[in-house]
Structure formats: C-alpha cells, structure tokens
Amino acid sequence: MKKWTGMLLLWIACCLSWHAQAQRQTEYNRKGDEALQRKDYRDAKMWFEEGVFAECDRYSIDRLTTIWLEDETMHVSMRTVMNKCLNCLTEWATERDTFAIDKLILYYSRGIGTAENPVTADYWRRQLETVRRQNRGEDEAPTATPTSVTPMRFFFGYQASLLAPFGIRVGGIVGRLGWYIAAQSNFSFQGHTAICRTADGRFIIEGQSGYYGYMDRKQANVLMASVGLMIRTLPGIYTSVGAGYWQRDLIRQYGTADNAGNIYQRAWAKDLDASEKGLKVDLGATYLLPRGRYYVTGECTVLNFRYLYPALGVGMIF
Known part of the structure; x- marks a missing residue:
C-alpha cells in the first residue's frame, strides 16, 4: 500500500510541475x-x-x-x-x-x-x-545532409596606418570564424648603391674613399605583411589577431667631392643603424555594417614589441 501511495504522490508532483511550466x-x-x-x-x-x-x-x-x-x-x-x-x-x-x-x-x-x-x-x-x-513522396532517395550550413563570404578592402598609409586587406568569414591577409607600404622604393653608418654621430660610408658628405636628404622605404584569424565576439563584430613581418629601410643621400670641395656626384646609401625589420603583431576588431555588405576595421600594430601604430580600414564583403 505504501508503495502505491508513494508512486501516486510522485505522479501528482510531476503533473503539478508540468502544469506550472x-x-x-x-x-x-x-x-x-x-x-x-x-x-x-x-x-x-x-x-x-x-x-x-x-x-x-x-x-x-x-x-x-x-x-x-x-x-x-x-x-x-x-x-x-x-x-x-x-x-x-x-x-x-x-x-x-x-x-x-x-x-x-x-x-x-x-x-x-x-x-x-x-x-x-x-x-x-x-x-x-x-x-x-x-x-510529398516525389524523391526516392533522401538528400545528403549538408556539411556546411553557411558558405564562406570573402572581403576586400583598403588598410592604412601612420607608418604605411597604403595597403590592402583580403580574407573570408564563415559563421563565427574568419581569416585575413594584409599588406602595407608607404609606396617609397628608393634604391641605394652604398651602405652607411650614423650611430656615433658621424656619417660614414663603408668602403668609400675620398671626400664625401651627407646631403640632408633621406627617405624611408616601408613594407609590412601579416596573416591572422578572426572570431565573432559580439553580433556583427569580429576580433582579430595576426602576425607577420615588417621592414623599414632608411636611405640617405650623400655627395662625393673633389679636392677643391666641389660636389661632382650624388648617390644614396642605406643607413644600417637607422633601418629596422622584424616581427609585426596585429590586434584589432572588424565591424560589419548593418546590411552586411561593408565593413570597417580598427587595429593596433605592434612592431618588434617596441613601436605601436594605429591602423584603420574599410572594405566590401562579397
């Protein structure tokens, strides 16, 4: 009797729970x-x-x-x-x-x-x-279950920073994940024919004889590239992290003079002491605009864990 009473009470408790829900x-x-x-x-x-x-x-x-x-x-x-x-x-x-x-x-x-x-x-x-x-019974064989619910969407855009104002950014997103490849430059490609040193405050060209001197003209060639991953952290917002390589060559103009001090030749030399290269790390966020056809990107670029440059980008999603 006690067994049936317990089962009845359990059944009533379940019914009350279902009713409350x-x-x-x-x-x-x-x-x-x-x-x-x-x-x-x-x-x-x-x-x-x-x-x-x-x-x-x-x-x-x-x-x-x-x-x-x-x-x-x-x-x-x-x-x-x-x-x-x-x-x-x-x-x-x-x-x-x-x-x-x-x-x-x-x-x-x-x-x-x-x-x-x-x-x-x-x-x-x-x-x-x-x-x-x-x-309706019109197909004899069932359609295979799709392996991917959402196809990948690709994007292409313009990327700029203070150090390298001209760049592109391409990549793709699918669901919560994405990837990108970025390349930037300052569009300066000045060549050089010699190597110089300036660390001790003096302008010295390696292997150069005769009279020469710095002409107070310099130019920097900047190239950088990186790849990274993106993950959706908020609706419409992807956080990204990436790594790559950067290089900044400082080119200085110098003049060669004769015994009378007359400059008869001008050329360019790469300053090894002022030129740098190394690791580039990107930390950023990408926001998809409401209709999902355009995006804006904000990014911080860390170079050799010493220099910090902001970067911005805009682009289209296909």
Whole structure:
C-alpha cells in the first residue's frame, strides 16, 4: 500500500510541475501578445525573449520576428535575442523542420540576427523545396545532409596606418570564424648603391674613399605583411589577431667631392643603424555594417614589441 501511495504522490508532483511550466509558457506568450496589441514593442520583447532563452519557444521566435520587421528602432536592442533565435532555427533546420527553414530564408534575406546573405538564403530555399518534395513522396532517395550550413563570404578592402598609409586587406568569414591577409607600404622604393653608418654621430660610408658628405636628404622605404584569424565576439563584430613581418629601410643621400670641395656626384646609401625589420603583431576588431555588405576595421600594430601604430580600414564583403 505504501508503495502505491508513494508512486501516486510522485505522479501528482510531476503533473503539478508540468502544469506550472505550462502556465509559465502561457503567461509570457499571453503577456507578450497583450503588449503587441498596445504596440508596446519593448515590453513585448521582454516577455517573448524569456521564452527564447528558456527553451527556444517557437511562438516567441515568431512574435520576435514580427517585432523586428515592424519596428526598425528595436533592432539594436534585439541583436542578442535574434542571434539566439537564429541558433535555435539553425538547429531545427538540420533536422529538416520546415518552419525553421522557412524562417531562416527570411532571416538571411533581411539580415535578422546575422548579416544579410542572399547566397545562404537561396541555399535554404533549395533545402525547403527538397524537404517538401520528399514529404510529398516525389524523391526516392533522401538528400545528403549538408556539411556546411553557411558558405564562406570573402572581403576586400583598403588598410592604412601612420607608418604605411597604403595597403590592402583580403580574407573570408564563415559563421563565427574568419581569416585575413594584409599588406602595407608607404609606396617609397628608393634604391641605394652604398651602405652607411650614423650611430656615433658621424656619417660614414663603408668602403668609400675620398671626400664625401651627407646631403640632408633621406627617405624611408616601408613594407609590412601579416596573416591572422578572426572570431565573432559580439553580433556583427569580429576580433582579430595576426602576425607577420615588417621592414623599414632608411636611405640617405650623400655627395662625393673633389679636392677643391666641389660636389661632382650624388648617390644614396642605406643607413644600417637607422633601418629596422622584424616581427609585426596585429590586434584589432572588424565591424560589419548593418546590411552586411561593408565593413570597417580598427587595429593596433605592434612592431618588434617596441613601436605601436594605429591602423584603420574599410572594405566590401562579397
């Protein structure tokens, strides 16, 4: 008798728990709908996002999508919850859920919870049509599960720093990860025919005889390149770290004189004491603009762990 009484009490406790949970689900959706009827989108968002973060509630996701489409002023405050909606939908879509696939088409077409991506939207349209055909029995063999949900998007842009104001930056992003290759220069390519030293305060050309002197003209040739990795740390923002090589050659002009002190020849010499090369380390962040077609980059470049230069970049995403 005690055994059956214990089982009955356990069953009642489970029923009460399920009932309380169902009431809670009904409460946040009901209150969210009431706020929507009043056009109080902020209050509605607060209630519906509770359902999304608690258990990826489908009705809450649908209502939040409606709010996003109806009020553009809510976009900034909704980025985190819409990214969560996107993750929920993506998980369901891999199980061939037509509701989730249909929503993903909308999300990638309109840039909801992610950057606008027509290529990915077309991919999910094809998947939706395939699932519907199979549900109607038109396909004999199931379509293979896709190995990659989101195709890689490539970018190309202009990169500049105080030391090297002309540069390019290319790379790609897929999901939360990305990569880049950057190259910069000051577009100075002055050649030289000799090597000089200036460390002790005197201008000395190695292997040079006769009379010569510094002509008070100098030019720096700067080249640098690096590769790096990117990871999405916030919606639309990728943090990057990279490493590479840099080189700065300081070229000085000198003149050769005869016994009377008349300069009869001018040439250029590389100053070994003022020229440097070594390790280049990049630390930066890339922000994808709202429609996902352009980006801006801010970066700090550390050279030989001694010099720090800021860098900025802009570009297009394809």
